[in-house]
Amino acid sequence: MYQSFLIKYAEIAIKGKNRHLFEDALVSQICHALREVDGEFNVRKEQGRIYVEAESEFDYEETVEALQHVFGIVGICPVIMAQDEGFDALAQMVVAHVKEVYGDKSLTFKVDARRARKNYPMTSMEINAELGGRILDACPNMSVDVHDPDVMVHVEIRNQINIYSSEIPGPGGMPVGTNGKAMLLLSGGIDSPVAGYMIAKRGVSIDATYFHAPPYTSERAKQKVVDLAKLVAKYSGPINLHIVNFTDIQLAIYEKCPHDELTIIMRRYMMKIAEHFAKENKCLGLITGESIGQVASQTMQSLAATNEVCTLPVYRPLIGFDKQEIIEISEKIDTYETSILPFEDCCTIFVAKHPVTKPNLNVIKHSEQKLNDVIDELMKTAIETTEVIRVE
Ligand code: ATP
Numbered sequence: 001m002y003q004s005f006l007i008k009y010a011e012i013a014i015k016g017k018n019r020h021l022f023e024d025a026l027v028s029q030i031c032h033a034l035r036e037v038d039g040e041f042n043v044r045k046e047q048g049r050i051y052v053e054a055e056s057e058f059d060y061e062e063t064v065e066a067l068q069h070v071f072g073i074v075g076i077c078p079v080i081m082a083q084d085e086g087f088d089a090l091a092q093m094v095v096a097h098v099k100e101v102y103g104d105k106s107l108t109f110k111v112d113a114r115r116a117r118k119n120y121p122m123t124s125m126e127i128n129a130e131l132g133g134r135i136l137d138a139c140p141n142m143s144v145d146v147h148d149p150d151v152m153v154h155v156e157i158r159n160q161i162n163i164y165s166s167e168i169p170g171p172g173g174m175p176v177g178t179n180g181k182a183m184l185l186l187s188g189g190i191d192s193p194v195a196g197y198m199i200a201k202r203g204v205s206i207d208a209t210y211f212h213a214p215p216y217t218s219e220r221a222k223q224k225v226v227d228l229a230k231l232v233a234k235y236s237g238p239i240n241l242h243i244v245n246f247t248d249i250q251l252a253i254y255e256k257c258p259h260d261e262l263t264i265i266m267r268r269y270m271m272k273i274a275e276h277f278a279k280e281n282k283c284l285g286l287i288t289g290e291s292i293g294q295v296a297s298q299t300m301q302s303l304a305a306t307n308e309v310c311t312l313p314v315y316r317p318l319i320g321f322d323k324q325e326i327i328e329i330s331e332k333i334d335t336y337e338t339s340i341l342p343f344e345d346c347c348t349i350f351v352a353k354h355p356v357t358k359p360n361l362n363v364i365k366h367s368e369q370k371l372n373d374v375i376d377e378l379m380k381t382a383i384e385t386t387e388v389i390r391v392e
């Protein structure tokens with residue numbers, strides 16, 4: 001029934017002189033998202049609007065789904081576009097549209113006509129009244145409600161005529177690529193994919209670093225993280241996933257440092273290595289899925305100790321969220337089912353029974369000195385042997 005979509009965007013419309021940069025980024029993200037969809041599309045910018053027009057047969061459901069993954073889109077309106085061939089032709093199209101979509105349902109409606117071309121021979125009010133009358137004649141079960149209609153029939157008179165009456169919600173946010181890049185510490189848990197999604201939603205491109213500890217962690221645990229990166233990439237675009245072999249560093253920490261400090265010390269080395277790759281890839285910050293008090297390594301004291309090794313800002317979008325709130329987002333973005341697959345994480349293997357909850361930075365630094373002989377070499381090897389996978 002539809003051949004085109006009108007794309008609504010809100011936040012990027014307020015960016016003043018930069019507006020065209022944001023619109024161009026949105027167009028380019030839409031084109032990217034539609035590459036995977038069956039069909040040929042023309043995406044164009046016109047008079048402060050973006051239109052997606054199918055130029056061949058296309059899969060409607062797939063197209064809508066792809067558009068629902070593009071940050072910056074607030075609404076997706078399936079639209080009928082036509083040339084202006086006089087008011088009678090317009091009225092016929094509007095009536096046909098309403099009949100086809102709403103049939104003989106008992107619904108209330110309102111016509112909302114807008115003229116971008118003020119030389120049209122009727123005013124908006126006259127168009128509303130006339131079209132309303134014709135819809136009532138053609139659809140006896142429908143009635144007018146100007147305050148709270150079930151269906152809002154939009155008629156826009158521009159260079160062409162647009163007719164639409166539904167708006168499918170988009171994901172909101174800002175087009176990816178308009179706000180630099182950040183490095184996500186991506187584990188196989190529930191939290192970090194959600195954290196990546198939330199920062200990408202603000203227009204930030206994402207790279208990721210995952211620490212594994214073979215043979216203590218399996219190939220399947222690694223594949224799970226690759227799969228999670230793929231799901232995040234549906235929103236964020238391509239992710240360069242750095243897979244760091246962390247085994248020897250973890251073993252050294254386990255051997256030389258007090259066991260109740262293992263997780264904090266390990267986190268500090270993860271941050272250092274992630275920051276190394278962040279800087280190498282022009283990232284402007286790090287992202288983690290941490291949330292205050294979630295576990296011993298995320299008390300305020302632990303977060304301070306972890307943070308201390310970083311020179312880049314660390315973005316923690318989930319910092320004030322409860323687990324249940326995080327789970328709701330992970331279900332919405334479809335990462336939950338993958339996150340809960342029961343493969344061991346490198347952190348869970350070397351955890352202490354009673355980890356410190358209020359680490360003292362001086363004590364931690366003192367413990368880390370026991371690694372002085374080996375750590376530089378181990379870090380160097382971990383960095384040099386890191387595997388990078390481009391996840392699309
Ligand atoms: P969960 O959903 O079980 O909390 P999690 O991945 O958040 O999973 P935490 O132990 O809470 O696990 O880790 C806190 C944060 O540290 C993660 O959100 C992630 O950003 C980072 N992190 C933890 N383990 C790893 C890892 N193996 N590789 C990369 N980042 C990690």
Ligand code: MG
Binds near residue numbers: 191289294
């Ligand atoms: Mg967590």
